Amino acid sequence: MVTTMTLQNPIVECRADPHVTLHTDGYYYFTASVPEYDRIEVRRARTLDALSSTDEIATVWTKPDHGKTSDLIWAPEMHYFDDHWVIYFAAAPNREIKDGAFQHRMYGLVCRDDNPLTGTWEPVVQIDSGIDTFCLDATVFKHQDQWYYLWAQKDPVIPGNSCLYIATMSDSTTLSSDAVMISKPEFDWEIRGFLVNEGPSVIKRNGKIFISYSASATDERYCMGLLSADDSAPLLDPMSWQKATSPVFQSVPEKSIFGPGHNSFTTTPDGSEDLMIYHARNYTNIEGDPLWDPNRHACVHRLSWDENGFPVFGEPQTQVALG
Template identity: 65%
Template sequence: MSLTNPFIEQRADPFVYLHSDGYYYFTASVPEYDRLELRRAQDLAELATTNEIVDVWHKPSSGPYSDLIWAPEIHYIDGTWAIYFAAAPNREIVDNAFQHRMYAITTQADNPLEGQWSEPTQVDSGLASFCLDATCYKHNGQWYYIWAQKDAVIPGNSCLYIATMDSPTHLSSEPVLLTKPEFDWEVQGFLVNEGPAVLHRHGRIYLTYSASATDERYCMGLLSIDENADLLDASNWHKALSPIFVTDEEKHIYGPGHNSFTTSKDGQRDYMIYHARNYKGIEGDPLWDPNRHACIQPVLWSEDGLPIFGSPQNEIEFEG
């Protein structure tokens, strides 16, 4: 079957998780930045039309996580559902709106759409600065937490870090810097490395991330590491010199980025879920333009086992 992009409209920073119950779970930033929305479907394509959509948490009117709720991800960590998100104090109280920290809510419910969720807990990296866009990954029995945070010394808005976890809300190692914005394509408008996503295939772990301002210059970079190497040793990671997914002017797909990965039900086909706009004439601050839409793109593989991301497509051939 063919599937047309946008896949789900006005849902930025899209995250899809295929659980052992056979459901695909989807969450993303909503244009109002005021809540955590969760939906599920038994078919990946049906996430766009499902009636199973629940707002599992709304921001309070005041406090440390009362504004600009960004980039949620849902993970199942050893029997606990966790939704990670970035949030800031209310802008009426804090002069600088961008004081984000990372938080998590959790539930032990079988169906997270019906669960009683905890109050947010801050996931403290030990670095007292702007942070966002956390993801988690289990490798060789150990959970890892990967996120974006502003460094006190390195110029720019955010770098990527990794640490081990001993619970869904607690890190068990010191942060390790993986990458900073340094190439020309990473410093357009803003100096940004953010939105990490893990893809593990053919003996290597790939980590995509997004760079530059959130307009048509937004694009994706790639780190990779041998699956047998120490993930906390930054020297083991290889950084691609060029972006791997960029704006396609001809197709009117602008600023593709902040992706996640999922698979077909049988695990044989990989898909990348990302957001993009279909125009570049943004009026005002791009942050308040609601039209970053969730899109879907198949990930292919070379004979050497390397990922082929291609260019953004308006229509894809989809096999669930």
């Protein structure tokens, strides 16, 4: 007998930039930007639908009142890096805008205990990309025994807010190669409101490495693009990466789903189905700057795969059937 279940979106309200890790202990670990942008929360549950109601939730770090990490805590991601937990996030020293962007830099938090909700987190470490400009949205992935760091950063010369970069890592908070740009905003759907490539996330399947990313302003124009490379290709060579010319995931007004993006990938508990966790709003009449609208909600989506081994994203849904 095939067991099916239906997940209702959103799975967690008022949480933008959601990141989910299904760990070997059987828990889904969830973190995201909180509306106040002042702390990092982590929660866990055995199922995705239980993340909204779980009592296993902890604030693992709170911003200081002053200093380089004292404002606008954005897009935390928690990964298990060989034998310890790491949270990557971006923070700003203040709300000064330079060259059209807040002055965010990237940071890492390490926990060496099994349970990151109750464990001890080491002091914040700044992660140096070698380029001293606005940067954010770091993620990591391991391929052929090498860890890679993937993030968004403002190029000093190219117009726009951010491009996508990749580098190798020597440990969980140190890069071991120069930053290599693999994507920049260039298509019309990447430059609506703002020139943005950000929020990369990696999924490896079918002999390829896929990077989803988000583009344009954070209102209803926000959407997702896709990069791909053969898993045998040199990943630090920009020529290894092919870019889809059209968005792969975008607003569906008739379903009141607007600005879907900034995703992460996970699976069902048995690994049989690939899932995407993303944020979206259910309206467009945002008052003021979209950045301060709290109603970007974490949602789930099921991926399928075509005959060429590429992910098929389809349209965001109000409910998702699994099994």
